[in-house]
Amino acid sequence: MVAGAVEPEFRGARRRLVETLQDKGIRDLAVLRAVDMVPRHLFVPTTVRHRAYEDSALPIGSGQTISQPFVHARAIEQLGLTGQEKVLEIGTGSGYQTALLSELAAQVFSVERFRELLDKARPLLQQANVRNVSLSLGDGTLGWREYAPYDAILVSAGAPHVPPALDEQLAEGGRLLIPLGDKEEQMLTLLTKRGGRLERRDITPVRFVPLIGAGGWPS
Numbered sequence: 577m578v579a580g581a582v583e584p585e586f587r588g589a590r591r592r593l594v595e596t597l598q599d600k601g602i603r604d605l606a607v608l609r610a611v612d613m614v615p616r617h618l619f620v621p622t623t624v625r626h627r628a629y630e631d632s633a634l635p636i637g638s639g640q641t642i643s644q645p646f647v648h649a650r651a652i653e654q655l656g657l658t659g660q661e662k663v664l665e666i667g668t669g670s671g672y673q674t675a676l677l678s679e680l681a682a683q684v685f686s687v688e689r690f691r692e693l694l695d696k697a698r699p700l701l702q703q704a705n706v707r708n709v710s711l712s713l714g715d716g717t718l719g720w721r722e723y724a725p726y727d728a729i730l731v732s733a734g735a736p737h738v739p740p741a742l743d744e745q746l747a748e749g750g751r752l753l754i755p756l757g758d759k760e761e762q763m764l765t766l767l768t769k770r771g772g773r774l775e776r777r778d779i780t781p782v783r784f785v786p787l788i789g790a791g792g793w794p795s
């Protein structure tokens with residue numbers, strides 16, 4: 577759970593962002609509430625902090641970006657979280673989406689391949705009072721076997737195909753959301769496991785940074 581109310585000067589801006597997301601079609605009230613709670617300004621570099629509540633992607637260092645809030649909201653909405661789930665996130669990045677997920681699920685496990693990003697995200701999540709998140713440094717295309725199976729898996733980088741380990745670590749009935757395509761453009765794809773097989777549904781075209789690893793693109 578995060579303490580979004582601690583910085584009153586950003587509350588108005590955050591509320592306006594929630595309204596923008598509603599106008600753009602985000603309907604899940606729990607997702608909107610999470611956006612209203614999580615202090616996004618903590619997760620962006622100080623140089624762009626004044627833009628933290630614009631609905632746009634921003635640079636976070638190591639050549640990576642924090643996605644546009646609409647993209648986060650749209651993606652998380654697809655997971656249909658009820659608060660009971662164990663969720664695996666691949667690509668912690670700034671930790672912002674991790675904080676959103678922490679509001680919407682019981683437990684969040686998040687893997688990031690850049691130590692520098694993870695070292696920044698960890699204290700920020702603490703500062704935001706997030707308690708139900710575990711972070712790991714490594715190749716997320718291999719998942720996080722120790723805590724599998726997961727009710728939902730959210731991959732925040734674009735992959736050429738579904739990494740087999742993520743398929744294996746998804747629970748029956750679970751949902752896996754992953755951008756699939758080439759390095760420039762992907763289709764945000766929702767895969768639901770039924771009878772041990774993945775049913776596929778295309779959501780929307782997106783542009784994510786590449787998923788680099790054994791089950792993704794070579795580095």
Ligand code: SAH
Pocket residue numbers: 636640641642643666667668669670671672673674687688689690693714715716717732733785786787788789790792
């Ligand atoms: N959701 C993040 C932004 C994601 S950017 C946020 O809210 O800020 C995509 C992230 O995926 C980057 O941080 C990148 O380093 C990471 N990434 C790419 N390939 C990865 C892999 N194989 N394992 C773990 N993280 C990976």
